[in-house]
Amino acid sequence: MNEMDRMRWSCRRGLLELDLVLQRFLSEEYPLLDSKQKETFGRLLGIPDNDLLDLAMGRADTTDEAFGEIVQLMRK
Amino acid sequence: MSYPVRKFDAVIVGAGGAGLRAALQLSEAGCKVAVLSKVFPTRSHTVAAQGGVGAALANMGDDSWHWHMYDTVKGSDWLGDQDAIEFMCREAPKSVIELEHFGMPFDRNENGSVYQRPFGGHMQNFGAGPPSQRSCCAADRTGHAMLHTLYQRNVRSNTHFFVEWMALDLIRDESGQAVGVTAMEMETGDVVIFHSKAVLFATGGAGRVYASSTNAFINTGDGLGIVSRAGIPLEDMEFWQFHPTGVSGAGVLITEGVRGEGGYLLNKDGERFMERYAPNAKDLASRDVVARAMATEIKDGRGCGDESDHVLLKLDHLGEELIESKLPGIREIAKKFANVDPAKDPIPVVPTCHYMMGGIPTNYRGEVVSPAGDNKEAIVPGLFAAGECACASVHGANRLGTNSLTDLLVFGKSSGNSTVKFLKENASHKDLPRDAGELTRERLDRLNSQTNGESVAEVSAALRQTMQKNCGVFRFPELLENGVAEIKDVEQRVMRTEISDKSKVFNTARIEALELDNLIEVAMASLVSAEARTESRGAHDRADYAERDDQNWLKHSLWFKEGNRLDYKPVHMDPLTAETIEPKVRTY
Numbered sequence: 001m002n003e004m005d006r007m008r009w010s011c012r013r014g015l016l017e018l019d020l021v022l023q024r025f026l027s028e029e030y031p032l033l034d035s036k037q038k039e040t041f042g043r044l045l046g047i048p049d050n051d052l053l054d055l056a057m058g059r060a061d062t063t064d065e066a067f068g069e070i071v072q073l074m075r076k
Numbered sequence: 077m078s079y080p081v082r083k084f085d086a087v088i089v090g091a092g093g094a095g096l097r098a099a100l101q102l103s104e105a106g107c108k109v110a111v112l113s114k115v116f117p118t119r120s121h122t123v124a125a126q127g128g129v130g131a132a133l134a135n136m137g138d139d140s141w142h143w144h145m146y147d148t149v150k151g152s153d154w155l156g157d158q159d160a161i162e163f164m165c166r167e168a169p170k171s172v173i174e175l176e177h178f179g180m181p182f183d184r185n186e187n188g189s190v191y192q193r194p195f196g197g198h199m200q201n202f203g204a205g206p207p208s209q210r211s212c213c214a215a216d217r218t219g220h221a222m223l224h225t226l227y228q229r230n231v232r233s234n235t236h237f238f239v240e241w242m243a244l245d246l247i248r249d250e251s252g253q254a255v256g257v258t259a260m261e262m263e264t265g266d267v268v269i270f271h272s273k274a275v276l277f278a279t280g281g282a283g284r285v286y287a288s289s290t291n292a293f294i295n296t297g298d299g300l301g302i303v304s305r306a307g308i309p310l311e312d313m314e315f316w317q318f319h320p321t322g323v324s325g326a327g328v329l330i331t332e333g334v335r336g337e338g339g340y341l342l343n344k345d346g347e348r349f350m351e352r353y354a355p356n357a358k359d360l361a362s363r364d365v366v367a368r369a370m371a372t373e374i375k376d377g378r379g380c381g382d383e384s385d386h387v388l389l390k391l392d393h394l395g396e397e398l399i400e401s402k403l404p405g406i407r408e409i410a411k412k413f414a415n416v417d418p419a420k421d422p423i424p425v426v427p428t429c430h431y432m433m434g435g436i437p438t439n440y441r442g443e444v445v446s447p448a449g450d451n452k453e454a455i456v457p458g459l460f461a462a463g464e465c466a467c468a469s470v471h472g473a474n475r476l477g478t479n480s481l482t483d484l485l486v487f488g489k490s491s492g493n494s495t496v497k498f499l500k501e502n503a504s505h506k507d508l509p510r511d512a513g514e515l516t517r518e519r520l521d522r523l524n525s526q527t528n529g530e531s532v533a534e535v536s537a538a539l540r541q542t543m544q545k546n547c548g549v550f551r552f553p554e555l556l557e558n559g560v561a562e563i564k565d566v567e568q569r570v571m572r573t574e575i576s577d578k579s580k581v582f583n584t585a586r587i588e589a590l591e592l593d594n595l596i597e598v599a600m601a602s603l604v605s606a607e608a609r610t611e612s613r614g615a616h617d618r619a620d621y622a623e624r625d626d627q628n629w630l631k632h633s634l635w636f637k638e639g640n641r642l643d644y645k646p647v648h649m650d651p652l653t654a655e656t657i658e659p660k661v662r663t664y
Contacts, residue, residue, distance in 0.1 A: 002579070002581065002582060005581070005582035005583065005584055006263075006582045008582075008584050009240065009262060009582060009584055009587070012114070012115055012119075012292075012293055012294050013115070013119050013123075013292060013293075013294075014115070014118075014119045014120050014121045014122065014123035014124060014223075014292050014294070015121075015123060015124050015292060016124070016289075016290055016291060016292045016293070016326075016327055016328060017328055017413070018292075019292055019293045020326055020328070020413060021412070048118060048123075048220065048224075049118075049119055049123045049220070050123065050217055050220050057405075057408055057409075057412065058408065059405075
């Protein structure tokens with residue numbers, strides 16, 4: 001199974017803003033992640049849309065250190 | 077070799093607010109229902125709804141469903157069916173209370189009742205005013221809360237969810253009855269026939285037909301494409317709601333508050349062009365005046381950028397401090413989605429598509445209706461639709477704010493009830509036709525074997541540009557004519573799309589090609605319907621026919637894929653119990 005393809009579909013969301021943020025992340029940041037970071041990103045995608053967008057836009061923060069690193073990359 | 081078959085009482089396509097609400101009626105009635113969804117249900121586009129649910133609960137002062145009905149009919153510019161509008165407005169308070177009992181975390185008043193906020197276009201006393209506080213909300217996350225509440229309730233009722241499945245085609249038997257759908261499991265690429273006694277579409281909007289749209293990427297009008305390929309028309313597809321200022325190329329909205337605080341629009345010559353269109357109000361003119369002016373500047377070649385396809389929203393003169401204090405969030409949105417810092421540079425903006433008023437024709441019971449012989453509204457047995465993909469028609473030529481959630485709650489439930497009733501009267505499955513699944517097989521075989529074909533991304537972009545340029549917020553005859561010709565070219569290209577990756581597993585390229593098959597039907601229906609309607613009504617605003625023309629156009633458009641032809645049917649002017657609201661000039 002092509003993990004990138006699965007991930008690409010997991011990045012289809014209910015909010016346009018999130019589609020755009022995740023599309024950029026997937027093409028620019030995701031390929032550079034190590035396997036542990038990729039797994040963390042996969043878990044991050046389990047967060048509900050509005051909460052995830054708040055994280056990506058810097059309107060909220062996460063206490064999870066592993067998430068924090070990925071969130072910083074999403075905010076770039 | 078035919079596709080494997082799975083049997084359910086009913087199949088619901090789409091798991092946003094309308095699909096989940098309908099599914100609940102079926103599951104709670106003990107029906108075996110399959111809900112197919114491209115994405116996890118709580119990631120449906122309903123999650124983007126912030127405003128609230130319009131319902132005349134009268135928790136904040138006097139209110140009545142009659143007043144809500146009046147506002148909705150007026151908002152629709154008299155194109156809405158008054159029986160359906162009465163039904164929606166009368167049922168809305170019950171639907172909200174019901175949702176509250178399901179556990180929806182509505183904002184509350186001190187006395188514990190549901191808090192309601194004011195919203196544009198909602199008035200007391202049949203439009204006379206004062207404004208009515210009618211919108212029930214859960215902070216700015218009403219859609220989000222609604223999805224979670226309805227999803228949990230469905231889990232409790234044992235609804236069968238098929239997540240990351242894409243419905244492909246409707247199966248009708250020789251009599252025209254809906255007997256199932258074909259659908260693809262994305263993870264495996266396998267196609268299955270869902271054989272059912274009833275099919276209900278709740279696939280949401282199709283805003284992705286425009287280059288600038290607030291809609292999420294999943295909003296590709298799948299239900300509309302599917303039914304149009306199955307011989308059912310699409311209703312009132314010329315009516316699309318726009319917001320004047322979305323970030324060009326992205327679609328993310330820039331609040332109108334920016335102009336309220338002193339921001340203004342510039343064309344490519346650096347001219348503050350609103351001074352010409354509205355010398356007094358300038359950039360604070362009403363939404364339609366601003367949108368019309370922007371569209372005219374772009375059409376006349378005074379747009380900005382390489383493609384001259386947007387204008388600029390300037391706010392750097394307001395100063396960093398005011399931007400931060402009065403317009404929180406705008407700076408980060410502009411930086412993130414327009415790649416500009418508005419404290420230094422203007423934001424590229426363009427009128428942006430937001431909501432589709434048209435859709436699959438239904439009555440107020442959520443039954444799909446289609447012309448047959450002399451009957452313009454013959455019920456298609458076993459077929460139902462609700463929510464944005466359906467046209468009941470409650471929004472007519474323009475939707476009133478908060479009525480999208482009202483629509484999906486009320487008609488999600490009523491279509492669910494109609495389906496339950498149908499299942500009681502039709503206890504056994506009708507046989508699948510011998511060619512069940514053939515259309516899907518032909519489409520997939522064509523896509524897999526195409527050589528020297530067209531790129532899906534390029535054809536999709538051409539489709540969106542054609543719609544954006546020719547069928548936008550303000551419509552010019554030469555552009556509409558041009559748009560119809562262009563979209564026919566695009567259609568030819570859609571029939572020749574090619575994907576380089578033929579693998580079966582999570583092949584997003586294939587999914588996007590199949591989505592494009594649906595987008596083209598929506599785009600064609602919209603352009604052909606818009607070009608033909610020689611009047612201005614609600615969101616259909618023509619430069620060459622500035623007035624509403626009730627004499628000739630107080631009627632619904634029906635576009636048929638076969639023959640690319642139009643038909644029309646009368647608007648229902650008779651409510652169920654209330655008195656007809658007679659057409660008059662619509663001013664706010």
